[in-house]
Amino acid sequence: MIRYRPSLTASILAFLGxxxxxxxxxxxxxxxxxxxxxxxxxxxxxxxxxxxxxxxxLPDSIPTYPEGFIPPDSQASQYIQKLSEESVFSRLTxxxxxxxxxxxxxREGNDPYSPFQGLLKTAxxxxxxxxxxxxxxxxxxxxxxxxxxxxxxxxxLAPEKxxxxxxxQMLMAYFVLDFILLLGxxxxxxxxxxxxxINRLLTATEKITGGQYGQRLNVSGxxxxxxxxxxxxxxxxxxxxxxxxxxxxxxxxxxxxxxLDKAREETLRTEKMASIGLLAAGMAHEIGTPLASIMGYAxxxxxxxxxxxxxxxxxxxxxxxxxRIDRIVRGLLDYARPRSPGGENADVREVLLATIxxxxxxGVFKQLQLVIETDELLLPAKxxxxxxxxxxxxxxxxxRDATPGGGTIKVRAVQDxxxxxxxxxxxxxxxxxxxxxxxxxxxxxxxxxxxxxxxxLAISARIVEGFGGRITATSKVGKGSCFSVWxxxxxxxRE
Numbered sequence: 256m257i258r259y260r261p262s263l264t265a266s267i268l269a270f271l272g273x274x275x276x277x278x279x280x281x282x283x284x285x286x287x288x289x290x291x292x293x294x295x296x297x298x299x300x301x302x303x304x305x306x307x308x309x310x311x312x313l314p315d316s317i318p319t320y321p322e323g324f325i326p327p328d329s330q331a332s333q334y335i336q337k338l339s340e341e342s343v344f345s346r347l348t349x350x351x352x353x354x355x356x357x358x359x360x361x362r363e364g365n366d367p368y369s370p371f372q373g374l375l376k377t378a379x380x381x382x383x384x385x386x387x388x389x390x391x392x393x394x395x396x397x398x399x400x401x402x403x404x405x406x407x408x409x410x411x412l413a414p415e416k417x418x419x420x421x422x423x424q425m426l427m428a429y430f431v432l433d434f435i436l437l438l439g440x441x442x443x444x445x446x447x448x449x450x451x452x453i454n455r456l457l458t459a460t461e462k463i464t465g466g467q468y469g470q471r472l473n474v475s476g477x478x479x480x481x482x483x484x485x486x487x488x489x490x491x492x493x494x495x496x497x498x499x500x501x502x503x504x505x506x507x508x509x510x511x512x513x514x515l516d517k518a519r520e521e522t523l524r525t526e527k528m529a530s531i532g533l534l535a536a537g538m539a540h541e542i543g544t545p546l547a548s549i550m551g552y553a554x555x556x557x558x559x560x561x562x563x564x565x566x567x568x569x570x571x572x573x574x575x576x577x578x579r580i581d582r583i584v585r586g587l588l589d590y591a592r593p594r595s596p597g598g599e600n601a602d603v604r605e606v607l608l609a610t611i612x613x614x615x616x617x618g619v620f621k622q623l624q625l626v627i628e629t630d631e632l633l634l635p636a637k638x639x640x641x642x643x644x645x646x647x648x649x650x651x652x653x654x655r656d657a658t659p660g661g662g663t664i665k666v667r668a669v670q671d672x673x674x675x676x677x678x679x680x681x682x683x684x685x686x687x688x689x690x691x692x693x694x695x696x697x698x699x700x701x702x703x704x705x706x707x708x709x710x711x712l713a714i715s716a717r718i719v720e721g722f723g724g725r726i727t728a729t730s731k732v733g734k735g736s737c738f739s740v741w742x743x744x745x746x747x748x749r750e
Contacts, residue, residue, distance in 0.1 A: 267445055268438055275437065279430050286426070287419060294415040295390060299381030302392035306408040309334055309347065310396055317396060317403040320355030335360045345389055345409040346370055349396070352403050361409070370407030388412060456487060463491060466498075530697075542584055550577045579645070600745040601640035603668055603675050604633045610647045611666065619651070622661050629668040636675045636742035638722040643742075646718055646726075649711040650679040650738050656702065657683030657736060670744075674724070677740040686730040694728060715740075 261269070312331040318324060325331060338344050339360055346361030346369050359367035366372065370393070373385045382391045389411050396404035459470040470491045473484065550573070557570035607629060614620065636643070654664045658681045665680040686694065686701075693699045695716045700709035719726045723743045730736035 267449075268441055271441055272434065272438060275430075275434055283423070283426060287423065290422065291415075291419060294418065295381075295383060295412070298390050298410060298412065298415060299392060302381060302390060302408050302410050303394070305338060305410075306347070306392050306394045306406055309338075309408070310394055310406055313349075313396065315398065317351065317398065318357055319351040319353060320357050323357065325349060325358035332358070332360070343411045343414060345411050347406070347408045350405045350407075354405075357404070365409075370409040371405075383412075384409075387416075452484070456483065459487065459491075463494060542580065546577055546580060550574055553577070579641075599637075599639045600635040601638050601643055602633070603636050603643070603677065603742065604629045604631070606640050606643050607647060607666065607668060607677070610644050610651070614648065614651060619655060620664070623655065623658060624661075624663045626663060626665040627667075628665065630670055633668060633670050633675060635745040636722075637745040638724070638742055642718045642721075646715040646740060647677070647679075649715045650740075653711060653738075654679055654681035654683065654736070657681055657685075659683075662735075673744060675742045675744060677742065678737055679740075680735065680737045682735040685732040685734055686728070686736055687732055691728065691730060695726070 309331055312329070312334050313325070314329065314331075335347055338347070339362075344361070346359065346365045346367070348356055348361075348367050348370050349358040350371070351357050356367045361367075361369070370391045374382055374391065374393075379394050380392070382393070383389075384391060389409050392408050392410075394406045394408075395402055396406055462470055470487075553570040553573040557567055560566045608627075611625070611627065615625070651664070651666075658664065662682045664682075665678070667678040667680070669676050669678075690699075690701055695712050696709075697713040698709040699713075716726050719740055719742070724741045726741070727739050728736060729739075
């Protein structure tokens with residue numbers, strides 16, 4: 256996921272804008288707090304003057320609730336009637352010494368106790384209501400130095416709040432205008448002295464990244480940017496020189512590595528072929544004599560009892576298997592030297608059915624379920640039928656060994672436009688990824704010692720390659736394996 260990064264101009268302007276906003280917030284907070292305090296102080300002083308005038312008009316004897324009230328025709332009452340005509344007047348209440356109202360005048364809907372509600376203190380002075388809608392001034396009424404009552408006046412702060420709102424809107428308009436002008440000027444200056452030179456450096460750097468060395472720049476701006484451009488030019492020249500040197504060295508190194516790879520592969524191949532050749536020569540020498548004796552005794556047995564069909568069949572089978580052993584040894588000898596594609600043709604379906612019949616009679620597939628799927632109209636393949644039989648036997652034996660304790664082996668032969676594909680599929684233990692890389696190497700085997708030589712698949716791959724085909728393998732551990740042999744079709748002469 257690509258992480259979004261803002262441009263340098265946006266970052267600097269955002270930082271400046273943030274500073275401006277924070278500065279304005281701090282300034283506006285202080286300014287409005289000071290202005291509000293001044294206005295509220297003036298309002299409180301005005302309330303104090305009004306309330307003192309009311310108290311001075313009260314009679315010398317202050318009645319108590321419920322025996323007496325301030326009469327409506329008194330000077331104090333008439334004064335309050337004139338005061339109530341002002342829009343800011345909300346409520347004036349006079350409490351007796353017991354805290355009971357003996358006089359109250361104000362707007363309709365106001366509680367007579369409203370000047371005193373919500374106040375934790377009852378000392379003389381001005382108080383702002385909890386909701387901020389009005390200011391209350393309390394004044395103690397004294398007679399002969401004794402408290403005989405408390406007067407409270409509630410005035411609305413609506414005009415002051417409207418005045419503060421107008422000031423706030425005007426200040427906000429000035430701030431927005433200054434903000435836009437400052438950001439516009441700052442963007443222009445930054446583009447000229449910082450952003451444009453850096454963009455030119457960035458463009459040149461991207462060209463160098465793409466392999467276009469030797470870039471040179473002349474940038475205007477501050478001394479630091481000029482020094483950066485000079486350092487960039489020197490770096491560009493140095494990179495171009497180093498690139499030429501690296502190219503020359505890489506060319507020479509590739510040639511040396513190529514020669515070393517060829518030499519190493521040839522050495523490994525020579526060593527493998529030499530070891531296989533020695534093994535095959537020794538096997539041919541050691542197996543040849545007893546094999547000839549077995550074939551001779553088989554011929555003698557067949558000659559002594561020409562009328563015994565069983566003996567004749569056994570002798571024929573012994574001779575055929577001995578011949579197959581001889582071909583295997585010779586095939587191992589052939590593996591040690593290059594093969595040329597053969598010119599014989601073979602009926603793949605016939606070879607496959609004959610091989611399976613041979614192995615079934617020998618009990619190779621005991622406790623296994625064998626499934627055969629072949630096209631009946633397969634064209635001949637360009638291969639030797641005996642060598643193909645050897646490949647099929649090797650693949651079937653490997654599938655049998657990989658499927659212990661029962662399982663399924665499927666043999667399938669299908670044809671396309673240029674090949675016949677022979678598949679041997681088992682439901683066995685499968686092959687690990689590490690072993691899969693070496694299964695066609697000579698002497699590589701996963702079987703226990705004495706159970707396999709590791710030559711079956713190597714010889715099979717060599718034989719198939721000699722036909723001009725290929726052999727592939729796929730496997731999943733615990734699911735089974737599939738070996739596929741691709742055989743080229745023989746050229747069929749048309750009449």
